[in-house]
Amino acid sequence: MKHRLITLGTCASMALGLTSAGGRVFAASDRQSSTTAAQAAVLDQLSAWPGAGFPGDEQDLRAEVSDRQTHTLAIGANGSLELKTVTGQITCVAGTGSSATVEVIRRSRGRTDADAKQGLVDVRAEVDHKGERATVVAVYPTGRQPQPRPYSVDVSYVVTAPAGTRVSASSVSGDVSVRGVKGDVSASSVSGDVSIANAAQVGAAKSVSGNVSIVGLASSSAVNVGSVSGTVTFESVKATQVNAESVSGSISFVNGGTTTGVSFKSVSGNIDYDGEIGKGGRFEFASHSGNVRVTASAVGFELQASTFSGAIRTEPQQALRSATSSPRSVRGTVGDGSAVLVTTTFSGNITVITR
Amino acid sequence: MTHCRDIEEQLSLYVDDLLDNAAATDVRTHVDHCAACAGLLADLAQIASTAKLLGPIAPPEHLYARLVTRLPPASGSGTGPTTGRPLWRWAGIAATVVAATGLIWFAIGMGQIDGPGAPSEAAMADGFESVASEVDLAVRHYERAVSDLETAARVAEGALDVDVATAVRSGLDTLDRAIAESRVALDADPASEPARISLFEALRRKVDLLQTTVVIVNDTNSTEAARPVTTTERAL
Numbered sequence: 001m002k003h004r005l006i007t008l009g010t011c012a013s014m015a016l017g018l019t020s021a022g023g024r025v026f027a028a029s030d031r032q033s034s035t036t037a038a039q040a041a042v043l044d045q046l047s048a049w050p051g052a053g054f055p056g057d058e059q060d061l062r063a064e065v066s067d068r069q070t071h072t073l074a075i076g077a078n079g080s081l082e083l084k085t086v087t088g089q090i091t092c093v094a095g096t097g098s099s100a101t102v103e104v105i106r107r108s109r110g111r112t113d114a115d116a117k118q119g120l121v122d123v124r125a126e127v128d129h130k131g132e133r134a135t136v137v138a139v140y141p142t143g144r145q146p147q148p149r150p151y152s153v154d155v156s157y158v159v160t161a162p163a164g165t166r167v168s169a170s171s172v173s174g175d176v177s178v179r180g181v182k183g184d185v186s187a188s189s190v191s192g193d194v195s196i197a198n199a200a201q202v203g204a205a206k207s208v209s210g211n212v213s214i215v216g217l218a219s220s221s222a223v224n225v226g227s228v229s230g231t232v233t234f235e236s237v238k239a240t241q242v243n244a245e246s247v248s249g250s251i252s253f254v255n256g257g258t259t260t261g262v263s264f265k266s267v268s269g270n271i272d273y274d275g276e277i278g279k280g281g282r283f284e285f286a287s288h289s290g291n292v293r294v295t296a297s298a299v300g301f302e303l304q305a306s307t308f309s310g311a312i313r314t315e316p317q318q319a320l321r322s323a324t325s326s327p328r329s330v331r332g333t334v335g336d337g338s339a340v341l342v343t344t345t346f347s348g349n350i351t352v353i354t355r
Numbered sequence: 356m357t358h359c360r361d362i363e364e365q366l367s368l369y370v371d372d373l374l375d376n377a378a379a380t381d382v383r384t385h386v387d388h389c390a391a392c393a394g395l396l397a398d399l400a401q402i403a404s405t406a407k408l409l410g411p412i413a414p415p416e417h418l419y420a421r422l423v424t425r426l427p428p429a430s431g432s433g434t435g436p437t438t439g440r441p442l443w444r445w446a447g448i449a450a451t452v453v454a455a456t457g458l459i460w461f462a463i464g465m466g467q468i469d470g471p472g473a474p475s476e477a478a479m480a481d482g483f484e485s486v487a488s489e490v491d492l493a494v495r496h497y498e499r500a501v502s503d504l505e506t507a508a509r510v511a512e513g514a515l516d517v518d519v520a521t522a523v524r525s526g527l528d529t530l531d532r533a534i535a536e537s538r539v540a541l542d543a544d545p546a547s548e549p550a551r552i553s554l555f556e557a558l559r560r561k562v563d564l565l566q567t568t569v570v571i572v573n574d575t576n577s578t579e580a581a582r583p584v585t586t587t588e589r590a591l
Contacts, residue, residue: 172571173516190571191518208567209522228564229522247526247560267557268529288533288553308540308549328549346537346553 061109061152063116071102071127071136078164078183079132085125086138088156089192090169094180095160102127102136103158110151119151175210184221193230202239211249231269250290266290270348277301279338288346295353300335303352307345312352319354359385362392370396497558505565515572523568530564533557 075081077098083090088105095101104127108119128135138155156174161167166183169176175192178185182200193210196202196217204224205212211230214223214237222241225232227249234242234253241261244251250269253262260278262285264271270290277283277298285292291310303320305312306329314320314330323332334354343350362385368374369382386393515523537554540547 191516191522208571209518228526228567245560247564248529265556265560267526267533267560286552286556288537288557306549308544308547308553344549344552346533346540346549 060111061116061150063111063113064107064109065113065116065120066105066107067120068106069104069125071104073100073102073127073129073134074098075100075129075134075162075165076132077162078166079134079162080166080183081159081161081168082133082135082137083157083159083167083169084135084137085155085157085170085174086140086172087152087174088138088154088171089174090157090159090171090176090187092157092159092161092167092169092178092181094163094165094182094198096162098162100134100159100161100165102134104136105156105158106153107156108151108153112150115150119149119153122149122151123153123155125155125157277339277341279336281339283339283341285341285343286345287348289348290345291348291351292343292345293351293353294341294343295355296334296341297355298335298339300333300337301339301341302337303330303332303334303341303343305330305343305350305352307348307350309347310345310349312350315351315353359389359392362386362389363395366392366396494554494558497555497562501558501562501565515568519571523564526564527561530557530561534561 073081075098079098079100081092081100081102083092083102104125106120106123106125108116108123110116110119122141124139126135126137126139128137136157140153141149154174157169161181163180163182165181166185167178167181168186169178170188171192172190173192174189175194176187176189177195177197178187178199179197180199184201184203185196185199186203186205187194187196188204188206189210190207191209192207194205194207194212196205196214198216199214199219200217201219201221202214202217202223202225203221205214206224206226207230208228209230210227211233212225212227213233213235214225215233215235217223217234217237217239219237219239221239222243223237223239224243225234226245228247229249230246231249232244232246232251234244236255237253241263242253243263244265246266246269248268249266250272251264251266252270252272252274253264254272254274260281262273262281262283264273264285266287268289269287271285271287271292273283273285273293274295275297277296277300279299283294283301285294303314305314308328310328312325312328312330314332319334320330320332321334323330325331341352343352362382365374365378365382369379374382382396386396533553534557537550537557540550541554544550
């Protein structure tokens with residue numbers, strides 16, 4: 001049977017802005033690439049969607065079979081591990097030694113036992129290991145089907161990797177969790193939550209409808225985090241630059257992480273930053289209708305706060321020197337003014353507290 | 356035959372005199388016979404001309420990182436796009452978006468005319484009028500980039516998982532409200548920097564979300580053969 005490597009993880013990652021230039025992308029079809037017929041191509045693919053018109057429902061899938069396989073991959077202490085799945089969770093924790101162990105758990109549900117078993121035959125995890133680099137990718141059957149296949153298969157990974165491993169993990173509808181890994185971590189999910197704990201470098205962490213949390217990060221590089229409707233949470237984070245975006249989800253930075261540059265942007269979500277304002281850094285907070293609250297531990301900063309229809313409040317007021325203020329704009333200097341703090345909202349309220 | 360979409364991607368480079376002779380000739384030949392592209396070229400030339408008068412406006416560093424992630428790798432490289440790669444189909448739109456994003460930063464930057472050496476009130480009044488005009492221009496370009504994505508995403512939305520579809524729909528509604536509110540505000544106060552920033556941020560995020568939606572659906576179509584659709588999802 002002809003198989004197609006799952007591109008969803010890769011391309012969903014690309015959609016979420018996670019794919020590196022070296023990321024390998026596989027063909028999803030043999031159609032001629034055309035930027036002039038992009039819309040037609042999407043419509044064409046939609047009409048060919050094999051899931052459309054399936055007569056059954058999830059509750060029809062009463063038969064279930066599962067399978068577990070463990071792969072030991074000698075990628076070295078600082079190797080690279082790429083994990084991609086569609087429906088399934090990814091859990092990766094740091095271990096010792098120079099090998100990663102990847103337990104692949106496949107769970108297939110079908111209308112009959114035969115259907116469920118066929119799911120395990122058709123859907124598998126492909127492991128590619130070359131030197132210090134390994135990739136584990138869920139592989140689904142491809143090709144136009146007269147009817148959707150009568151099974152549903154989840155492919156999950158439970159991974160223990162050497163602490164120095166670079167990890168890239170993506171799932172479409174499952175949660176992704178990476179803990180204790182000190183190599184560069186990129187993690188994404190479309191509808192699942194993404195959580196990264198005790199890492200040393202986070203290149204990117206993104207979700208569409210899930211929450212994203214970064215806890216206990218000490219990084220010398222930039223961190224890029226985003227969600228559409230989920231919340232974005234930073235706790236005890238230290239990094240040179242932290243960028244976060246959301247549409248309706250809130251963004252919070254708590255427990256006094258230190259950064260030298262921040263850019264938090266939301267549309268309707270609230271933004272709450274409680275941390276140090278690093279000397280010489282630029283800290284930008286912008287929301288359309290969400291409230292922005294900055295609690296700054298700082299040597300000093302130049303404040304530029306403006307809003308169209310919200311309110312601006314600074315505490316304590318006497319901390320602000322050389323202030324020029326109107327109901328919709330406040331500018332002034334706190335301490336030595338070495339950093340820049342810019343907050344902008346359309347209708348959200350702005351509160352800046354100095355301590 | 357050269358298509359408008361192909362030419363649109365080249366226009367910014369043409370204005371900046373960065374095309375080779377053959378490509379520049381193609382552009383000239385096309386715009387000689389295409390009023391739409393000729394109009395777009397004129398708009399871009401106007402912006403470039405105005406921008407030169409203003410001097411450079413540096414976008415924040417992280418913007419470059421964001422743009423790089425959205426640009427396709429150079430052709431001919433070992434990791435170049437594979438024929439038929441779903442995301443690659445959107446490279447043209449992405450290129451337009453990148454150009455539009457540049458215009459937006461330009462438009463936002465134009466509003467930041469205060470500080471040391473600020474112009475006189477009369478000049479400010481003229482400046483605001485000019486800014487309003489340039490903002491309109493940037494919005495038009497951005498909306499052009501959005502339109503294809505929006506149509507495709509609207510159709511594609513039904514193929515998304517219910518949670519994701521809900522998030523996308525809610526996000527787009529939120530963004531549309533933000534865009535509408537910002538526009539009304541700018542109509543009332545064309546000089547309002549918060550309103551201008553909100554408008555362009557919302558437009559940019561809308562493009563981001565539409566791109567994400569289309570790419571996810573593109574890939575979902577090709578990979579979810581083994582996941583039967585639920586009644587709830589079909590209802591979407």
